[in-house]
Amino acid sequence: MAVFQPTAIIGNGRVLVTLGHSAELMAFFYPRCDYAQNVREGLTGIYLDGFGFSWLFGQEWQRQQRYLKGEAAVLTELTSPLLGLGISVCDFVSPNEPVLFRQWQVRSLDGKPKRLRLLHYFELTLGGHEWQQAVQVITLPHPTPRPAVVQWRGNFWFGVSSDLPFQQWQCGNALSNAHNHPKPDMLDGWLNGQTLEIGKVAFAVGWQISIPPFTSVERTMVIAFGESKRKVVHRLGRNLADSFETHHERHQVEWGEWLKRVKVSFLNSLGGERVKEVLEAALWTMRLTWDKGAGAPVAAPEFDPTFEASGGYGFCWCRDASFVAHAFTQLGLVQKASRFFDWCSRAQSPDGYFHQRYWLDGSLAPAWSEDHDNLQVDETATVVWAAAKVYRKLKEKPSQQVWESIKRALKFLSSHLVAGVHKVGMDLWETFRGHFTYTQSAFVAAFQGGAELANLMGEQNLAKQYQALACETKSALLKRFWAKEGFLRGFTPDGHPDPTPDASVLGVIEPFRILDLTKSEERAMAERTVQRVLSHLTKETPEGGLAIWRFSGDRYAWGMVSTPATLWLGLSAAALGEATGKRDWWQIAQKCWLAVTHHTTPAGLVAEMFDPFGAGYWAVGHGWSAAWLVLLTERLAEAQRRLSVLR
Numbered sequence: 001m002a003v004f005q006p007t008a009i010i011g012n013g014r015v016l017v018t019l020g021h022s023a024e025l026m027a028f029f030y031p032r033c034d035y036a037q038n039v040r041e042g043l044t045g046i047y048l049d050g051f052g053f054s055w056l057f058g059q060e061w062q063r064q065q066r067y068l069k070g071e072a073a074v075l076t077e078l079t080s081p082l083l084g085l086g087i088s089v090c091d092f093v094s095p096n097e098p099v100l101f102r103q104w105q106v107r108s109l110d111g112k113p114k115r116l117r118l119l120h121y122f123e124l125t126l127g128g129h130e131w132q133q134a135v136q137v138i139t140l141p142h143p144t145p146r147p148a149v150v151q152w153r154g155n156f157w158f159g160v161s162s163d164l165p166f167q168q169w170q171c172g173n174a175l176s177n178a179h180n181h182p183k184p185d186m187l188d189g190w191l192n193g194q195t196l197e198i199g200k201v202a203f204a205v206g207w208q209i210s211i212p213p214f215t216s217v218e219r220t221m222v223i224a225f226g227e228s229k230r231k232v233v234h235r236l237g238r239n240l241a242d243s244f245e246t247h248h249e250r251h252q253v254e255w256g257e258w259l260k261r262v263k264v265s266f267l268n269s270l271g272g273e274r275v276k277e278v279l280e281a282a283l284w285t286m287r288l289t290w291d292k293g294a295g296a297p298v299a300a301p302e303f304d305p306t307f308e309a310s311g312g313y314g315f316c317w318c319r320d321a322s323f324v325a326h327a328f329t330q331l332g333l334v335q336k337a338s339r340f341f342d343w344c345s346r347a348q349s350p351d352g353y354f355h356q357r358y359w360l361d362g363s364l365a366p367a368w369s370e371d372h373d374n375l376q377v378d379e380t381a382t383v384v385w386a387a388a389k390v391y392r393k394l395k396e397k398p399s400q401q402v403w404e405s406i407k408r409a410l411k412f413l414s415s416h417l418v419a420g421v422h423k424v425g426m427d428l429w430e431t432f433r434g435h436f437t438y439t440q441s442a443f444v445a446a447f448q449g450g451a452e453l454a455n456l457m458g459e460q461n462l463a464k465q466y467q468a469l470a471c472e473t474k475s476a477l478l479k480r481f482w483a484k485e486g487f488l489r490g491f492t493p494d495g496h497p498d499p500t501p502d503a504s505v506l507g508v509i510e511p512f513r514i515l516d517l518t519k520s521e522e523r524a525m526a527e528r529t530v531q532r533v534l535s536h537l538t539k540e541t542p543e544g545g546l547a548i549w550r551f552s553g554d555r556y557a558w559g560m561v562s563t564p565a566t567l568w569l570g571l572s573a574a575a576l577g578e579a580t581g582k583r584d585w586w587q588i589a590q591k592c593w594l595a596v597t598h599h600t601t602p603a604g605l606v607a608e609m610f611d612p613f614g615a616g617y618w619a620v621g622h623g624w625s626a627a628w629l630v631l632l633t634e635r636l637a638e639a640q641r642r643l644s645v646l647r
Contacts, residue, residue: 003304007065008074008603009285009621010091013292015098015225018301018621021065021602022057023076023089023102025122027301030098030225033291034298034314034360036128036156037305038225041121041202044104047189048083049115056087065602067277071255072284073248074603084110086216094247095254098225099235103244106209107216117189118219119206121182122149123174126156128305135171135203137195142237149203150229159232161240163220166205170194174202220244258287263332264630266637274604278597279633281604283331285626286324294360295339297321300608300622307366310557311430313608313619315357315365318344318379319428320624322386326511327627329393330634337390341398344383345405352412353380356430373424373493374433377416380409381442385512388449397456407462410450413443414469420476424493428504429550436490437481438504444473445512474514482525486532489551501536502551503565505529510571517579526579530572534588538569539612545595546588547612557618560609566592567628574635586639593632596625 006018006026016029025042029035045055054060061078068075073092079085086107093100108114126133133153140148140161147169148161170191172180180194182204191204207219224235239247262283267276290297294316302314325337347362348354356369356376369376387406391398398406416423422443427436447470454463481488489502508514508529515522537549539561547561548569554562570592577585599610601620606629608619 003309005303005601005607005617006301006620007601008067008605009288009301010072010074010093010100011288012093012095012097013287013290015093016288016298016301017091017093017100018303019065019074019076019091019603020057021063021076022055022061022078023065023074023091024057025100025102026303028100028223028225029301029314030156031227032294032360033289034302034316036126037302037314038124038126038128038156038158039122040125040130041123043121044089045119045121045186046083046085046087046106047117047119047186048085051083053187053189054080054083063602067281067284067603068252069277070259070280071252072288073251073255079109081109084108084112085114085116090248092248092251094239095251097235097239099239100223101239101244101247102221102223103218104220105216105218106211108211108213111213113213114211115209116211117168117206117208119168119186119189119191119204120221121186121202121204122151122160123183123202124151124158126151126153126158129153130174130200132199133201134198135196135201137169137171138233140233140236140240143241146240147205148233148236149205150232151201151203152229155227157226157229157232158223159226159229159236160205160221160223161236162205162207162222163240163244164207167208168193168206169203171197171201171203173197174200218244259283261332264634266633275597278600278604278606279630281600282606282626282629285605285621286327286623286630289621289623290324290328290336291360294362295343296358296360297324297623298360299357299624300619303620310619311368312366313622316360317357318354319376319382322379322382323511324623324627326386326389327631329390330631334390334393337386338394338398341383341387341390341402341405345401348405348408352408352410353377354383354409356426369426369430375425376428376430377413377422377425378428378436378439378442381413381439381446384409384413384446384453385442385449388452391453391456398453403453403457406450406453410446410466413446417443417469417473420472421480422473427490429554429556431551431556432489432498434490434492434498436504437477437487438502438507439490440473440477440481441507441512441514444470444477444514447473477508477514478525486528487525500552501532503533503537503548503562503568504550506533506568506572509575510568513575517575523576523579526572526576530569530576530585530588533569537565540591541595541598541612543594543598544591545593545598545612546591547595547599547610548592557609558616560616560618561595561612563596563606563608563610563622563625564628566596567625567632570596570632571628571635574632574639577639578635583643586636586643589632589639590636593629593636596629 450466607617
């Protein structure tokens with residue numbers, strides 16, 4: 001299966017849908033945000049009398065895409081001077097059900113009447129499987145009789161119907177040489193009417209449309225998932241009983257109410273509609289990738305399920321999740337953030353550590369950091385750090401179950417020390433083995449957080465133990481990992497210093513704040529740390545921003561720069577700006593922010609990696625990146641009120 005990067009995501013916290021730049025339906029994750037992918041292809045095409053067939057992703061179309069203001073609804077607008085047509089597609093997911101609404105508006109742009117067939121192709125992999133599927137055209141009895149298509153495998157059921165009845169359909173075999181494959185049969189504008197197929201299947205549906213000059217017509221499709229045919233048929237009928245506009249109004253209200261609960265001051269203070277769209281899209285990313293049922297997020301919507309170019313992204317890394325939980329806490333959604341630690345207490349290993357990554361049901365995901373000296377131990381430390389941040393804001397004690405989980409994590413971390421330095425493990429980039437400044441910083445932050453939580457729980461003796469470990473690990477960090485040029489990336493497994501420039505050394509400043517910036521000596525170390533990253537890992541972008549690579553020689557994702565690293569430098573520079581009052585640090589932070597906000601998908605989503613000199617990106621809808629963009633923007637907006645650092 002090829003790797004296709006989406007440009008937009010929609011959903012409701014129970015299901016997650018990804019869309020392409022031409023409104024391709026790329027994935028529909030149900031019943032969780034990580035499983036199953038369910039859709040291989042969902043493509044729209046038209047057959048125009050006098051021209052022939054055109055896929056909407058074809059070169060004859062110009063396209064724009066954006067989120068509608070104040071809601072996670074996506075509008076894709078396509079125009080073709082060659083065909084004299086304009087097509088708009090509006091997509092959103094029901095707030096409470098696994099139901100997707102899609103409305104097409106087709107317009108004649110050149111003063112000529114148009115006759116065409118609007119066709120939609122589906123190739124589904126229900127339950128994540130290609131084979132042993134069944135698809136059938138049925139009659140949907142409610143609200144009035146009309147055709148619908150259902151496909152099923154086990155207890156994964158899919159259904160699709162429309163406001164005005166489909167006039168064409170074809171169920172067929174999805175094998176490339178099949179005589180009844182609906183995809184090639186679409187090219188002549190006619191579908192053969194086959195109503196049933198089993199095995200590796202696909203189907204297409206469509207309408208015949210006549211458009212007077214300079215007018216438009218609309219067609220609405222409702223897609224529903226469920227665990228039974230009865231559930232899907234009921235959802236289709238009930239949602240088709242109301243108009244698309246009624247559903248859209250409900251969607252606007254629901255997202256507007258959620259946005260009111262989010263404490264963000266910057267949306268109304270920033271200049272430029274595009275920037276506001278990017279910041280809203282970051283908020284949508286954090287909400288949509290966080291599964292309500294599980295209480296934990298995926299790192300990003302999966303786009304590489306067969307691991308052709310990566311190890312996949314549709315899983316929960318405790319590190320990424322902790323950063324998002326921390327950001328939710330800063331945004332006033334502390335109750336939502338606290339539920340993550342309930343999830344952690346269930347997913348945690350008996351030895352107290354957290355694995356590399358998980359499925360959202362808490363089971364171990366495909367992983368490669370599982371051996372004793374390959375563990376990403378910073379993830380365990382980051383969970384404890386984030387828990388302290390969340391419960392401080394919540395002003396409540398964690399449950400006994402969560403507290404026992406945190407103590408198990410701290411016991412593991414303390415057992416993973418030799419002379420105050422963490423044992424050999426994998427770095428956060430999942431590339432190198434050794435001892436790392438970043439991981440050591442995470443340990444210090446975990447023990448500091450553990451001491452705070454122990455005091456909150458009334459266990460003062462334990463708090464003293466954790467505080468002593470925090471002092472020991474910080475002392476080892478400053479003595480062992482600091483060199484004349486700045487912090488080392490770390491040490492190789494056999495103990496040799498590794499001076500390779502690496503953005504992760506910024507962990508001593510943000511988010512863990514290990515260095516005390518009120519002390520001149522430690523503030524000087526922080527300044528040297530940032531300067532070294534600036535000297536070795538940054539390049540200025542065409543718009544005047546700063547883009548940062550993860551580490552020297554990084555070739556991941558074809559050598560693109562890292563959004564988290566870019567924001568990391570921005571947050572660290574902001575911390576120095578706050579500590580010193582120097583405008584230069586704020587300008588660096590603003591340049592990092594500028595690079596990220598200018599290099600998004602067409603719909604405004606941030607990705608994990610981006611091409612600073614082009615339009616490429618990798619891992620769209622990246623929760624960690626979205627969370628840190630929001631936090632950096634908050635700090636810049638606050639500084640703007642004093643220093644006018646934002647453009």
